[in-house]
Amino acid sequence: MALQEVFLHNTITQKPGHIQTVSSNNTGANGTTRNKAWVVDIEDDTKEKRELCEIPFYRSLTPIFRLMAILGLYRQSTSMSATSIAKIIYGGVVVILLWGNFVRSLAAIWLETDIPTEIFVTCIIASVWLLQCACNATICFYMCFTDKYQTFFQHFEKHCQSEFSQRINLQLNVHWLKKATVIVTVISLVFITTNTVASYVFTYGPFESLPNLTLSMFMSPFDTSSHVVVQILINISFLFDTAAWIFPISLFTVICLQLSRQFKELNKTIAKATEKDGTITKCLEMIRREHQHLCRSVGHADHIFSVIVLVELGLNLPLICFLLYEIIVVSYPFGAFMLTLIVFWLLAICTSVGIVSWFGAVLHESAHAAVHNLHDISISPGTENHRILEVCMFMAKMNGTPIAITICNLIPLTKEFILTVIGVLVTYFALVAQTI
Structure with a gap:
């Protein structure tokens, strides 16, 4: 209905x-004629729903989805064919592998006795990061059994790329979107390669002061002389861990970029809908409906990313605190090379948090930017009632619930949220600095 x-x-x-x-032409009790x-x-x-492979928005994101499928984080088909079942099994094996890696790292903390402080903190950092990767992989695996991807892309194609959308220049710029997707994908691959190499260097790197210490940490609670198969599985798991960490963020970035672009184009149309004196020259009702369709697209995107954002920020912020503690307080026995790796991981995690927060906030600001144009509309004594109603309804939408991606449907990603996060980190940094 x-x-x-x-x-x-x-x-x-x-x-x-x-x-x-x-x-039509209804007459009231007093003989007056009511409006139609x-x-x-x-x-x-x-308008019939189109298959995912037929939707331009989805096809433009093919590089990201294809790499996620290769690494067991995505599958398009929801059928129960032999190929689909094989992909389900593959994705399940990946999830089990990542959770097994996390349990292994957690067991290493509890089974080891008399762990030095610097080693203990390093193990905690590794466990928290592995937990985040396992959670991301589980969420991606679960999403393949839902219709949230289909709902988002089909809604965008049906309502945000309608005939009216294209008449007001809101058509999808496929060339721009493909270019943005390729750039994000290349950056993701570069980071995955760099982080994987850094992990291997950390594990097998020549630390003269404490030889084989990092390898022991890497293999724990297994002995360093464990079977080669165990070492291979642990090494492979780090590649899948990094992919599970970065690709959901890449997908989030591209979708936020496109939705923000749609809102900005619509805001240009709203600005053109008024003359220099503020008189409405176009049907504001239709523009308001188009804005509502985009808002619903944000809602569907929130259903996809809200839990991922919760995991991303809920675990990365503690990681930043632990890494700062390592750099500022803990006296490392590994030397300058190990300190360089720690700084690299700190910058990578801060960048991840910054990307999610920034693009989420940009989407929120773009969705609410129309309120500035609505205040320019002139409401003269002769303005029709229905036009006043349209303006009031539009402004009520702008001033109501934030139109944004949320953290588990609780906290919207806004500029205020970014300032709050920065304030918390600065406060923590100041408290840690006092302990030196």
């Missing part, structure tokens, strides 16, 4: 979708 909104109009404005007359009521269907059920 299509969701409907009733607007009172004295004249008919041609709109895409269904327009039906509910009442027009029912406008926001959802156009006559």
Whole structure:
């Protein structure tokens, strides 16, 4: 059943979708004539849903989805064919491998006795990071059994790329989106390669002061002389761990970029919808509906990323605190080379938190930017009531619940959130510095 909104109009404005007359020339008890009521269907059920592979937005993100599929983090088909079952088994094996790696690192902390402080903190950092990677892989595996990806892309194609959307220059710029996807994918691959190499160097690197210490930490609780198969599985797991950490962020970045771009283009249309004196020259109702469709796209994207954002920020922020503690307080026995690796991981995690927070905040600001144009609209004494109603409804949407990706449907990613995170980290840094 299509969701409907009733607007009172004295004249008919041609709109895409269904327009039906509910009442015409109705006479009240006092003999006056009532305005005509027009029912406008926001959802156009006559437009068939397209398969994912036919949607331009989805096809533009193929490089990311393909790499995620290779690493067991994504599968398009929800059927139960032999190929699909094989992909499910592969994804399940990846999830089990990553959780096994986390349990191994956690067991190493509890089974070892008399661990030096610097080694203990390093093991905690590794365990928290492995937990985050395992959680990301589990979420991606679970998402393949839901229709959230399909719902997001199909809604965007059906309502944000409608005939009216294209008439007001909101068509998808496939060339720009593919270029952005390729850039994000290349950066992700470079980081995965760098982080994997750094992990191997950390494990097998020549630390003269404490030989074989890092290898012992890497293999713990297994002995360094364990079977070669165990070492191979642990090494492979680090590649999958890094991929599970970075690719959800890459997908989040590209989708936020595209939605922000759509909102900015719509804001340009809203600015052009008023003359220099603030008089409305276009049907603001249709623009408001187009904005509502984009808001729903943000809601569908939130269903995909809200838990991933929770894991990303909920575990990365403690990691930043531990790494700062390592650099500032803990006296490392590994020398300058190990300190360089720690600084690299600190910068990588800070960059990850910054990307998620920044692009989430940009999307929120783009979605609410229309409120500045709405204040420029002139409401004169002769303005029709339905136009005043359109402006009021639009402004109520802008001033209401934040239109943003949230942390587990609780905390929206906004500029205020970024400032709060920075304030917490600065406060922690100041407290740690006092302990030196």
